[in-house]
Amino acid sequence: MPSPILVLNGPNLNLLGTREPGHYGRETLADLANLCAASARELGLETEFRQTNHEGELIDWIHGARGRCAGILINPGAWTHTSVAIRDALVACELPVIEVHLSNVYKREPFRHLSFVSAVAVGVICGLGSQGYRAALAHFQQLLQEVAA
Ligand code: DQA
Numbered sequence: 001m002p003s004p005i006l007v008l009n010g011p012n013l014n015l016l017g018t019r020e021p022g023h024y025g026r027e028t029l030a031d032l033a034n035l036c037a038a039s040a041r042e043l044g045l046e047t048e049f050r051q052t053n054h055e056g057e058l059i060d061w062i063h064g065a066r067g068r069c070a071g072i073l074i075n076p077g078a079w080t081h082t083s084v085a086i087r088d089a090l091v092a093c094e095l096p097v098i099e100v101h102l103s104n105v106y107k108r109e110p111f112r113h114l115s116f117v118s119a120v121a122v123g124v125i126c127g128l129g130s131q132g133y134r135a136a137l138a139h140f141q142q143l144l145q146e147v148a149a
Helices: 029-043 055-065 077-081 084-093 131-148
Strands: 005-009 047-051 071-075 097-101 123-126
Touching: 005 029, 005 055, 005 131, 029 047, 029 131, 055 084, 071 084, 071 131, 097 131, 123 131
Parallel strands: 005 047, 005 071, 071 097, 097 123
Antiparallel strands: none
């Protein structure tokens, strides 16, 4: 069984589909989970998809990925802009991290232009909606192939 990619979603993303559709579209969190599962199948990856509104729970999941997962795809939601603790947890887990945002945060309020996570991520994808998750998974597949070669 290959090591999974952990797909983590932060606060308020459970409301996708009805929350600010002008920014986040009409797809629900379940649609996003299905897209990730389908993309993972195509790419030959294992994924685990999770969402929480509790910062400590997200941090516990990141710790649990250490030595168990192959990488972390994270949309930290608003914690992107506030949480040193999530950044530290990502560094501590010693895994490749890709940061994804559904909306283009750089077209939005200035407080969304700061990310505590970006500097510890392999890369950042924003503004591509759910396709950003797919692109991040494709990049993980490439990274894993490079490691295996
Ligand atoms: C978000 C962008 C964040 O600024 C915001 O707080 C979110 C969602 C995105 O996916 O575009 O909750 O991470």
